[in-house]
Amino acid sequence: MTLIFAHRGYSARFPENTMRAFIEAEGTLANGIELDVQLTKDGEIVVIHDETVDRTTNGTGYVVDYNYSDLRKLQASYKFTESNVQIPSLKEVFEWMQSNNLLCNIEFKNNNVPYEGLEEKTIALIREFGLSDRIIFSSFNHYSMVHSYRIAPDIETAVLMSDRIYQPWIYAGAIKAKGIHPNYKRITLSMVKQAEANGIHVRPYTVNDPKKMKEFIQAGISAIITDEPVEARNILEAR
Numbered sequence: 001m002t003l004i005f006a007h008r009g010y011s012a013r014f015p016e017n018t019m020r021a022f023i024e025a026e027g028t029l030a031n032g033i034e035l036d037v038q039l040t041k042d043g044e045i046v047v048i049h050d051e052t053v054d055r056t057t058n059g060t061g062y063v064v065d066y067n068y069s070d071l072r073k074l075q076a077s078y079k080f081t082e083s084n085v086q087i088p089s090l091k092e093v094f095e096w097m098q099s100n101n102l103l104c105n106i107e108f109k110n111n112n113v114p115y116e117g118l119e120e121k122t123i124a125l126i127r128e129f130g131l132s133d134r135i136i137f138s139s140f141n142h143y144s145m146v147h148s149y150r151i152a153p154d155i156e157t158a159v160l161m162s163d164r165i166y167q168p169w170i171y172a173g174a175i176k177a178k179g180i181h182p183n184y185k186r187i188t189l190s191m192v193k194q195a196e197a198n199g200i201h202v203r204p205y206t207v208n209d210p211k212k213m214k215e216f217i218q219a220g221i222s223a224i225i226t227d228e229p230v231e232a233r234n235i236l237e238a239r
């Protein structure tokens, strides 16, 4: 059965990467959420996509230049009408996950800003909350996936791919990743079937087109990552 991951939460309808978007994603019967993590100046793991706060808050500047308490003062509602929406810490997300069974795909946003210790801190928090079997790490920084696997081999890793990689299931297996998370525009159904047949989960992003959702589901894909979890659930249930 194909799983549904709500990309940055239910981000088509609610401010991305906020508790509101995650809670609403749970209401759509998504199987999991996808979120992005970075570190503040004082070392808090926070959930935000961009390296700067400019697009999604009323502030400006780099996440890494903020202390957590100052980041929390920003409004993270951007184009939506919600008020009092803040950038969550990963700890806040984990506290909420104690009340549900959702999976969580944590994307390390460490391809440009190095964020020393991001993997170690995240793994320590996962251990504290006993969530290792509900987490999938991913990153465009594949060294980060190798590093994560070395220090926490029990937590699943996946390779984010914006471009094509030749036989990505072989590459993923070689670095001990259990999944590939490709841009959905860069894969064929034949690649999906071969990867899945080789035991590598394929979870493309960001599949919002109902036609593509149907095709991937029919091909037996492990999961899709989407801003539109309601649409995906409707398609799955209509089968």
Ligand code: G3P
Pocket (backbone or CB within 6 Å): 007, 034, 036, 049, 107, 138, 160, 181, 205, 206, 225
């Ligand atoms: O993890 C899938 C997807 O979120 C990767 O791209 O830019 O939306 O973080 P982006």
Ligand code: CA
Pocket (backbone or CB within 6 Å): 034, 035, 036, 107
């Ligand atoms: Ca992401």
